[in-house]
Amino acid sequence: MTYLKLRQKIERQLAQLPPDRLSLVSDFLDSLQSQSTSVSQPPLRRLAPIKRGTKAIDLLKFAGTWQGDDLQECLKFVNETRSKSEF
Template sequence: MNTVQLRQKIESQLNQLSPERLTLVSEFLDSIQLAETIESSSLRKLSPIKRGKTAKDLLKFAQTWQGDDLEDCLNFVQETRSETQF
């Protein structure tokens, strides 16, 4: 079901509800919108996790590559990466 069809279905359902039930739906939608606003604003306030300050700190995780798909993995990364936006 695409977005237009879904909106039409919801509109049809809303047209059949009593005023009391419409009030409940409206309150529910308000709570969803509030939750989305809180989630998006709180995510922006999070500071990055800092576990180490240099690349040297990552060396303890470095190991020898095992497998024969290194080139495939590198190609995948190059094909699917996007530019960073700040």
């Protein structure tokens, strides 16, 4: 979406908002402006890249034993909420 089209869309949306919602938009814009003028945050820490070509055995150093009595419940949750992988 071009800059002009985006501005026009926002103006149309603002024209349709009731006063209480417009107040929320104004507060949000104020917070955005204060963030950009405040002291800049330190840059994100760069992490080492994931090494490709490693084997599952390399992950064993991170493995532990399960502690707790909710293993079945956790597995059920994972099965219900995971999404299919796309490669």
